[in-house]
Amino acid sequence: MxxxxxxxxxxxxxxxxxxxxxxxxxxxxxxxxxxxxxxxxxxxxxxxxxxxxxxxxxxxxxxxxxxxxxxxxxxxxxxxxxxxxxxxxxxxxxxxxxxxxxxxxxxxxxxxxxxxxxxxxxxxxxxxxxxxxxxxxxxxxxxxxxxxxxxxxxxxxxxxxxxxxxxxxxxxxxxxxxxxxxxxxxxxxxxxxxxxxxxxxxxxxxxxxxxxxxxxxxxxxxxxxxxxxxxxxxxxxxxxxxxxxxxxxxxxPAELNQVLYHAPGKFDYLTGKVYEKDESHLPLKFQDVFGTTVLALLEQHKDIIAITPAMPSGSGLKAVIDRFPENVIDVGIAEQHAVTLAAGFACEGVKVLCCIYSTFLQRAYDQLIHDVAIQNLPVVFCIDRAGLVGEDGATHHGIFDLAMLRTVPNVIVAAPKDEIDLQQLLFTAVHTSQPFAIRYPRARGFIPEWRAPLAFERMEIGKAKQVRHGKRIAVFSTGTIFHEVESAFQQLDNVPIAHVHFPFVKPLDRNAIESVAAQFEVIITVEDGVAAGGFGSAVLELLSELNFQGRTQIIGIPDVFIEHGSIPELRKLAGIDALTIAESIKKFSSNNG
Structure with a gap:
């Protein structure tokens, strides 16, 4: 024809x-x-x-x-x-x-x-x-x-x-x-x-x-x-x-390397050869930072077990499997089983990492509450693909985890801003005797020179860090959205605005929030999760308890399902990109704002 x-x-x-x-x-x-x-x-x-x-x-x-x-x-x-x-x-x-x-x-x-x-x-x-x-x-x-x-x-x-x-x-x-x-x-x-x-x-x-x-x-x-x-x-x-x-x-090539060609990125149509880029000068992906850190932890603690429901490659565990094959368990597409299996290990005193995508953790919410949190078992939830994930769209965005997790008693909830935070949070988590959730994105980090774990140091649980000083207006952020906030400040002509990073969404740093509430008129929270019930809501609950008389705003994912597109496009659509954050801050930058 x-x-x-x-x-x-x-x-x-x-x-x-x-x-x-x-x-x-x-x-x-x-x-x-x-x-x-x-x-x-x-x-x-x-x-x-x-x-x-x-x-x-x-x-x-x-x-x-x-x-x-x-x-x-x-x-x-x-x-x-x-x-x-x-x-x-x-x-x-x-x-x-x-x-x-x-x-x-x-x-x-x-x-x-x-x-x-x-x-x-x-x-x-x-x-x-x-x-x-x-x-x-x-x-x-x-x-x-x-x-x-x-x-x-x-x-x-x-x-x-x-x-x-x-x-x-x-x-x-x-x-x-x-x-x-x-x-x-x-x-x-x-x-x-x-x-x-x-x-x-x-x-x-x-x-x-x-x-x-x-x-x-x-x-x-x-x-x-x-x-x-x-x-x-x-x-x-x-x-x-x-x-x-x-x-x-x-x-x-797709028949011979089925893992790579599940979603290979761009490749040559005629030969099937995947286009390779020299990325040696770029920061590692958070998944690789996670895997490298787990390898270093296993050198110190040979009994750590990592469990994943069918995502060893995506979770950054391949290098761990190569070095410590007996310490990684792939249970297949079985998120509920993965969480309760981890609980069983924890009952016997084994330190266990449950490595799971944010969107798939939703499927095991009951097990997290019933089998882990109620029994206060020290399972470490390593929550990959947190925040907006891009082209996979509404079914895969990891935007509900903060709102889900912060309502559960006994669970520590953390979100690193960069590679060092992730490394130290993991180290802290394996030395903590209660459930500990760490969420991080599918993205590159921010420190090109980070290639292997630095000296491990425990983070003080529940401690925030003020990274920028100012007056009148204070911005609170958690996780890697920190960098969008810092970019937003570059567009504000050096307006003196305070910025406090919260590695811990639960427990919140009450002392830091009390101090800011006593000095500032406006408090803005920024997160890459749903605004309803998330980090900002937790801050506002505490501010209400403190009888804060100033103005507040929560910047986060609105109450709609975000569709597919590139992450920059979706951040702009959701109002959590640097430009939109800057515009939100500008509304409060004058006495009449």
Whole structure:
């Protein structure tokens, strides 16, 4: 054909009208588009490449969007988006004002359920299937596509347990590629690997849960996929189709290095070579500062254990694993288990670090309260990706942690302003006998010469530090937003404004706040978390107790979900960039302000 198929696609009816023999050609076109666009614009690559054939087959066989197609996590939904009317907009993927990098209900009727966190697809699809029964929509199909790493999570098991007791019209497509972001772990991974068509006579795990099992089949054999999906379309009840795929399929470097090519950044479209930059002169990323510091702590305390729910690479633990493999435990996508496992270690006197992204800690809030805080166990929560994270958007921003944590008794809550703060907070935390949470961003630090831990020193818990003196107006900040505040001061023509950095959100430095309240007329707080209930709220509660008569303002994330875009763009949108902070301060810079 003269015009590439995807460019001539006006609806999925065009796709469904072609012969099965043409589908590999369409899949190749789709794969090429994903590679070319992600190479130039960045994004999640390997997962979407791995399910291209499956994506084509699903939309070819099923009557989407009337049939509900749910993608677990959403990393693999790029091909789905291109096939469902968003090809022309795909260059805006993950950009401010552009389409989301994940399925999003408000974006398209084909995105039946929004997914940014893993292991939700079976629950959501089961809910839809049971609703269809209630509404007597018996012909509607419900398909949940879930990976082998995601299906091992507790929520997915809960959904399987429930689904097996129903007669819902639900097809679970298990996309088995033996990897999430890092390689899959756990007993279920080994079990899935052992399954093959030769043991169909043996009752397997899913069949024991009253779920019909089919497969495994080759997820890159389009004729076989179409044939099997057509057969599944004629069936009813809860069933599972086991599909084996290769993450990164179609780009050889992505197949060979699946961890790197999960989200490789910009790369050469033709060769797949990731563009490398000389970053030796730049400050380390906070994740690397964390990993380097943990290595140094392990040299002193060989019994420290680090636990991570499926994020060893992203959390900066790879170097720790290389040096101390027995001291790092990857529990897979199991945030609740990770926290309570850490509590168990702490019960036995083991110093334990629970290394978890802020957005994923939300999933283990009950365990943090019930299993750690109530028992006052000295678990150290190393909370990565705090604050606005950029292009992943609303599902991934780490903006709720301060508000969540400061309400929980016994928990110390800390936020470093730079690499030295992070190092010393970690050292302090492992020598503290109560729960200790440290949150830090996905970003580079601020000290280019920091390359290895300096001499360790304990920080005084609850102690703030005044870094700038002034009169009338005082600004309180916590965490790395400190640097945006300092940049804001550069735009204020040397107006004398005090700045106090609070490494500890809980406990707050009462003496420092009392001193400022007695001397200043205006107190402004700045944070990169939600303004409602966070650091600023804690300060205002104390100021109310002190009967402060001056004016106050909280600068933080407003009460809306912040979408995707670059971090500078989102900071400006949220009003926590240097320019907006400066403008807020200016309002108070005159006696009449």
């Amino acid at each position: 003269n015009v590439p198929f995807l460019d001539s696609l006006t609806s999925l009816a065009d796709l469904r009208a072609v012969a099965v023999e043409r589908l590999p050609e369409i899949a190749q076109d789709l794969r090429d588009r994903i590679i070319k666009i992600v190479a130039a614009n960045e994004g999640h690559l390997g997962a979407s490449l791995g399910v291209v054939d499956l994506t084509v087959a699903l939309h070819y066989v099923f009557d989407t969007p009337n049939d509900r197609l749910i993608w677990d996590v959403g990393h693999q939904a790029y091909g789905h988006k291109m096939l469902t009317g968003r090809l022309a907009q795909f260059h805006t993927n993950r950009k401010l004002g552009g389409i989301s990098g994940f399925p999003k209900r408000s974006e398209s009727e084909f995105d039946a359920f929004g997914t940014g966190h893993s292991s939700t697809a079976i629950s959501a699809a089961l809910g839809m299937a049971l609703a269809a029964q209630q509404q007597k929509k018996f012909s509607r199909q419900h398909i949940a596509v879930i990976g082998d790493a995601s299906i091992a999570a507790g929520m997915a098991f809960e959904a399987l347990n429930h689904a097996g007791e129903t007669n819902a019209n639900l097809l679970i497509v298990l996309n088995d590629n033996s990897i999430g972001i890092d390689p899959s772990v756990g007993a279920l991974k080994h079990y899935l690997t052992s399954l093959d068509q030769n043991n169909q006579t043996v009752q397997n795990l899913f069949q024991n849960l009253n779920i019909a099992y089919f497969g495994p089949i080759d997820g890159h054999d389009l004729p076989q996929l179409v044939s099997e999906l057509r057969a599944q379309k004629q069936k009813s009840g809860v069933r599972l189709l086991h599909v084996r795929t290769t993450k990164g399929k179609g780009l050889k």
